[in-house]
Amino acid sequence: MTAPQPPKSSSTSSKALIGVLLAGTAGIIIFLFVHLSGSNTPTLGSKKAAASCKGDQCLPDVSYIDSNGTAYTRQSLAGKVVVINFWATWCKPCLKEIPDLSKIYEKYKGRGVVVLGILASDNPDNSTLLNFQSDNEMTFPVVRATSDILISYDYPGSLPTTFVYDRGGRQAHMQVGALSSERLEQILGPLISAN
Secondary structure: OOOOOOOOHHHHHHHHHHHHHHHHHHHHHHHHHHHHHOOOOOOOOOHHHHHHOOOOOEOOOOOEEEOOOOEEOHHHHOOOEEEEEEEOOOOHHHHHHHHHHHHHHHHHHHHOEEEEEEEOOOOOOHHHHHHHHHHOOOOOOEEEOOHHHHHHOOOOOOOOEEEEEOOOOEEEEEEEOOOOHHHHHHHHHHHHHOO
């Protein structure tokens, strides 16, 4: 008596299943490539233009998560004028600058200006930070510095330090030391009006 041989159809069905899985995977990859590549021509204010800015003079491609849990990425900031301000709760010039940054943020946020305050060197707990923001009337988002953020900005050595980026994600200004609302308006004026 000979042992029964397995049917040859199971080998064929395994090969067919693998073929279907590979074809499905290839289809998904092609769909994603076509869908994500789009066909729009980049313009200065477009998300593609900001995403195509490369080098040290461009808004770093890192995630900024504010004290409320809102995430800001280079893609979500594309087409906006972005002010990145490194500060600390113990820094006297930073404290002097907060009202001016809040004033600018409130005045221009409806015109595509985003101000992000990067808490650079101290680490208060969430409750203390929220109280500090309230006590100092900080209306702009506050982000805790991460190693990615600090590396991307080459560890600013002095506080406050402010970086301003145009709608295309290119650095338009950098300043060590406090900025007054008047000086910041001079810097932002041409950037806000540029489309």
